[in-house]
Amino acid sequence: MRHAMKRAAIALAALSFSVLAGSSAHTTGWGPEVTSFTLGNGLEVVVIPDRRTPVVTHMVWYRVGAADETPGKSGLAHFLEHLLFKGTKKNPQGLFSQTVATIGGSENAFTSSDYTGYFQRTTRDRLKLMMEFESDRMTGLVLTDDVVKPELQVVLEERNSRVENNVNARLAEQMEAALYLNHPYGRPVIGWRHEIEGLTREDALEFYKRFYTPNNAILIVAGDVTPDEVKKLAEETYGRVPRVAEVKPRHRPQEPKQDAPRTVTLADPRVTQPSLSRYYLAASYTSGRPGEAEAIDVLTHILGRGANSRLYQKLVVDSGIAVSAGASYYGTALDTTRLGVYATPKPGTSLAQVEEAIDAVIAEIVEKGITQEELERSRNRLIADAVYAQDSQSSLARWYGASLSTGLTIEQIRSWPARLNAVTVDDVKKAARDVLDKRRSVTGYLIKPSGSRDDRS
Amino acid sequence: MRHAMKRAAIALAALSFSVLAGSSAHTTGWGPEVTSFTLGNGLEVVVIPDRRTPVVTHMVWYRVGAADETPGKSGLAHFLEHLLFKGTKKNPQGLFSQTVATIGGSENAFTSSDYTGYFQRTTRDRLKLMMEFESDRMTGLVLTDDVVKPELQVVLEERNSRVENNVNARLAEQMEAALYLNHPYGRPVIGWRHEIEGLTREDALEFYKRFYTPNNAILIVAGDVTPDEVKKLAEETYGRVPRVAEVKPRHRPQEPKQDAPRTVTLADPRVTQPSLSRYYLAASYTSGRPGEAEAIDVLTHILGRGANSRLYQKLVVDSGIAVSAGASYYGTALDTTRLGVYATPKPGTSLAQVEEAIDAVIAEIVEKGITQEELERSRNRLIADAVYAQDSQSSLARWYGASLSTGLTIEQIRSWPARLNAVTVDDVKKAARDVLDKRRSVTGYLIKPSGSRDDRS
Numbered sequence: 001m002r003h004a005m006k007r008a009a010i011a012l013a014a015l016s017f018s019v020l021a022g023s024s025a026h027t028t029g030w031g032p033e034v035t036s037f038t039l040g041n042g043l044e045v046v047v048i049p050d051r052r053t054p055v056v057t058h059m060v061w062y063r064v065g066a067a068d069e070t071p072g073k074s075g076l077a078h079f080l081e082h083l084l085f086k087g088t089k090k091n092p093q094g095l096f097s098q099t100v101a102t103i104g105g106s107e108n109a110f111t112s113s114d115y116t117g118y119f120q121r122t123t124r125d126r127l128k129l130m131m132e133f134e135s136d137r138m139t140g141l142v143l144t145d146d147v148v149k150p151e152l153q154v155v156l157e158e159r160n161s162r163v164e165n166n167v168n169a170r171l172a173e174q175m176e177a178a179l180y181l182n183h184p185y186g187r188p189v190i191g192w193r194h195e196i197e198g199l200t201r202e203d204a205l206e207f208y209k210r211f212y213t214p215n216n217a218i219l220i221v222a223g224d225v226t227p228d229e230v231k232k233l234a235e236e237t238y239g240r241v242p243r244v245a246e247v248k249p250r251h252r253p254q255e256p257k258q259d260a261p262r263t264v265t266l267a268d269p270r271v272t273q274p275s276l277s278r279y280y281l282a283a284s285y286t287s288g289r290p291g292e293a294e295a296i297d298v299l300t301h302i303l304g305r306g307a308n309s310r311l312y313q314k315l316v317v318d319s320g321i322a323v324s325a326g327a328s329y330y331g332t333a334l335d336t337t338r339l340g341v342y343a344t345p346k347p348g349t350s351l352a353q354v355e356e357a358i359d360a361v362i363a364e365i366v367e368k369g370i371t372q373e374e375l376e377r378s379r380n381r382l383i384a385d386a387v388y389a390q391d392s393q394s395s396l397a398r399w400y401g402a403s404l405s406t407g408l409t410i411e412q413i414r415s416w417p418a419r420l421n422a423v424t425v426d427d428v429k430k431a432a433r434d435v436l437d438k439r440r441s442v443t444g445y446l447i448k449p450s451g452s453r454d455d456r457s
Numbered sequence: 458m459r460h461a462m463k464r465a466a467i468a469l470a471a472l473s474f475s476v477l478a479g480s481s482a483h484t485t486g487w488g489p490e491v492t493s494f495t496l497g498n499g500l501e502v503v504v505i506p507d508r509r510t511p512v513v514t515h516m517v518w519y520r521v522g523a524a525d526e527t528p529g530k531s532g533l534a535h536f537l538e539h540l541l542f543k544g545t546k547k548n549p550q551g552l553f554s555q556t557v558a559t560i561g562g563s564e565n566a567f568t569s570s571d572y573t574g575y576f577q578r579t580t581r582d583r584l585k586l587m588m589e590f591e592s593d594r595m596t597g598l599v600l601t602d603d604v605v606k607p608e609l610q611v612v613l614e615e616r617n618s619r620v621e622n623n624v625n626a627r628l629a630e631q632m633e634a635a636l637y638l639n640h641p642y643g644r645p646v647i648g649w650r651h652e653i654e655g656l657t658r659e660d661a662l663e664f665y666k667r668f669y670t671p672n673n674a675i676l677i678v679a680g681d682v683t684p685d686e687v688k689k690l691a692e693e694t695y696g697r698v699p700r701v702a703e704v705k706p707r708h709r710p711q712e713p714k715q716d717a718p719r720t721v722t723l724a725d726p727r728v729t730q731p732s733l734s735r736y737y738l739a740a741s742y743t744s745g746r747p748g749e750a751e752a753i754d755v756l757t758h759i760l761g762r763g764a765n766s767r768l769y770q771k772l773v774v775d776s777g778i779a780v781s782a783g784a785s786y787y788g789t790a791l792d793t794t795r796l797g798v799y800a801t802p803k804p805g806t807s808l809a810q811v812e813e814a815i816d817a818v819i820a821e822i823v824e825k826g827i828t829q830e831e832l833e834r835s836r837n838r839l840i841a842d843a844v845y846a847q848d849s850q851s852s853l854a855r856w857y858g859a860s861l862s863t864g865l866t867i868e869q870i871r872s873w874p875a876r877l878n879a880v881t882v883d884d885v886k887k888a889a890r891d892v893l894d895k896r897r898s899v900t901g902y903l904i905k906p907s908g909s910r911d912d913r914s
Contacts, residue, residue: 071528071641071710072710072711074639170717171717174638174715174717174719177638177639178635178638178719181634181635181643182528182634182652184528186638187639192639192713193714194711194714195639195711195713251529252529253531253652254529254652256649256650256651256652257651259627259631259723260628260721260722260724260901261721261722262635262720262721263720264718264719265717265718265719444717
């Protein structure tokens with residue numbers, strides 16, 4: 001166990017279904033028997049038994065993320081996540097983290113476009129202590145300018161190191177802004193620099209009072225505990241937290257019909273190797289029709305996950321024009337998400353050559369679809385990956401948290417392997433036609449400037 | 458005079474300074490002696506004398522436009538503009554417009570990102586009647602679902618004819634969305650179709666009650682009247698309208714540092730002639746430093762206004778590769794606006810050739826600036842255009858309205874020729890370097906699909 005407080009990478013619904021866990025690919029309900037109940041104040045509680053070691057993972061997920069921010073206040077959800085460590089009347093700043101460290105636990109926090117989460121991992125006998133601390137800061141946060149202002153500098157520094165000093169992140173940020181014409185997923189989770197600079201204590205408190213309330217949260221406890229034990233402890237701690245706000249449906253501005261492919265070109269002297277990536281709008285597990293996201297998961301795997309994928313085989317193995325090539329899909333999101341493809345050309349190969357090769361692979365899968373053999377291999381591998389990931393208690397808990405906080409149900413989580421097994425060759429072909437439509441895409445080029453005036457015209 | 462009710466084209470700050478009017482280019486105060494005063498309820502009144510004919514132009518401008526809409530409700534400002542014709546308790550639907558027609562007047566209304574305006578033009582003896590009608594609908598609008606729902610269909614039809622059936626407008630809409638990564642100028646004034654479809658009576662009334670109040674409006678009367686006459690009539694009509702809301706400062710989300718040039722490609726079988734355009738972010742008269750927008754106006758003129766401009770001379774006259782080429786700049790805007798360049802290649806010339814030629818013209822003006830002779834010719838022409846436009850009473854009134862409702866003062870309007878005359882060769886060179894930076898631009902390509910699958914990949 002690590003003792004330092006550390007925050008996980010910020011990412012748009014960063015969990016993919018590769019972190020699923022389960023015990024059987026052939027039952028509709030899979031994985032451990034999960035229990036859930038709701039406290040009187042509206043807090044949803046999920047208990048995931050895992051009795052291998054006397055350890056528990058304790059997580060609280062709030063159904064709020066960067067896409068719920070008021071325009072002009074980007075970065076507020078993430079800034080508030082930082083401020084949650086600033087103490088309450090009962091537990092002054094630092095006491096919670098010191099306690100976790102002293103008892104040999106670990107802790108973490110993370111913000112995405114759709115959710116904000118906090119977790120600790122400790123031995124089972126410390127669960128109630130964690131619950132006392134975490135429930136206390138659900139509504140008891142105390143903020144003064146003395147702690148808020150320096151933390152703003154910390155966040156700006158984080159933006160520097162994560163985005164401004166990373167050419168890939170800078171390009172990704174501009175590509176997301178160009179992919180979404182209307183939806184707030186186009187805003188960076190960490191926030192635009194000039195808007196972070198303007199965030200205040202009042203902004204943070206207003207956001208906190210609006211979204212941090214038991215009826216907008218999910219408590220997930222995974223580990224060596226019974227549902228009855230968790231229920232009793234939850235009633236004694238979280239059960240005393242008042243419901244401080246009513247929560248409205250999460251309706252964000254949606255995308256218009258997209259008609260025109262876009263490109264974004266970032267030229268930077270720090271680019272060591274030019275590269276190419278493309279984002280396509282794609283339905284998510286929450287926004288899609290039944291079975292749609294499952295088919296996109298299979299499509300992405302066949303297209304670009306691993307050395308057997310089509311992109312890797314064509315660009316890296318067969319023609320050798322690229323040193324890497326692949327695809328990714330972020331299915332765990334409330335609204336329309338994205339499927340990405342990427343490639344890095346071999347030195348001496350142009351981005352145009354590589355793009356042509358990617359376009360050919362995509363045109364083929366759109367026109368001819370996939371084979372039954374590819375489908376089966378891909379489904380088996382996706383499910384096997386998920387079973388393998390079950391080994392991590394916190395991955396399992398995190399998958400439940402991300403799914404539930406983006407609007408899925410426990411039943412939907414548990415029936416995933418069955419639904420994946422129901423995906424057909426035709427479903428994947430249809431997904432390819434729907435998603436891999438360049439009109440709903442942005443292509444990003446990362447290049448070296450060829451001269452001092454090359455980035456201007 | 459036309460008798461039919463007609464609404465002006467929707468445009469982002471559609472007025473350019475070519476509609477200025479004035480009597481002398483060599484005085485600091487220019488044009489007619491304008492009088493202004495404020496009523497007790499906060500209504501700002503501006504009187505512009507024009508005694509050539511016994512006619513008046515009566516306009517009310519609200520300091521609200523599409524950029525003030527709540528995200529997800531795009532099109533609401535424009536929809537409400539339509540609904541303002543649906544009648545009040547005192548004046549049922551149709552009576553105002555019928556009256557204007559009966560007395561031989563004309564009327565109009567328009568919405569931009571920054572303002573919404575209503576005007577009538579009648580003989581001078583009908584001014585009080587217009588004021589009675591217009592002040593009545595400032596806060597007295599009555600809306601029922603019976604009138605709201607059919608009007609929504611009218612707006613959707615308007616979107617069809619203006620945008621969906623016009624490839625240039627479709628490309629422009631997508632380019633604006635790609636130019637603005639964060640600011641609401643990226644939203645179309647008419648609204649995204651799926652959001653227009655969701656607008657309700659309640660949305661319209663809420664918006665109306667928030668923004669339609671005398672303290673958020675400007676009354677402009679131009680024509681054959683004295684300030685004292687207008688004051689008396691305004692007190693008797695508008696003076697009785699209650700202040701129904703307090704108005705907050707108009708702080709919209711601003712753009713982050715833009716780093717990466719973008720492109721948008723629209724392929725459509727209806728394209729008869731491929732073309733190319735590019736938008737650059739540019740300071741507006743309101744958002745820029747003193748003198749900045751004036752220099753951009755001169756820059757735009759030299760670059761691409763008229764047959765003597767550099768783009769026209771190089772692309773159309775000298776090399777003959779284009780059938781048209783030019784530039785435009787929308788300086789009358791609250792926030793960062795845009796400078797546009799465009800060209801249509803001669804049949805047989807590719808977009809790439811034309812883009813290369815545009816880039817060369819731009820690179821030259823950025824690197825070498827302009828000549829004193831170009832500066833003088835351009836300034837004189839801009840001022841002459843403005844003087845010429847003074848001939849139109851409604852253009853003059855509209856210029857005052859657009860400027861005042863985007864945050865300028867009467868003094869700033871009147872000193873414009875003096876400030877334009879103060880622009881130097883160095884100011885224009887600096888403006889070229891600041892604005893013509895491809896990293897802060899989007900380039901749009903309008904093309905014919907070369908095959909049925911060409912718009913996909």
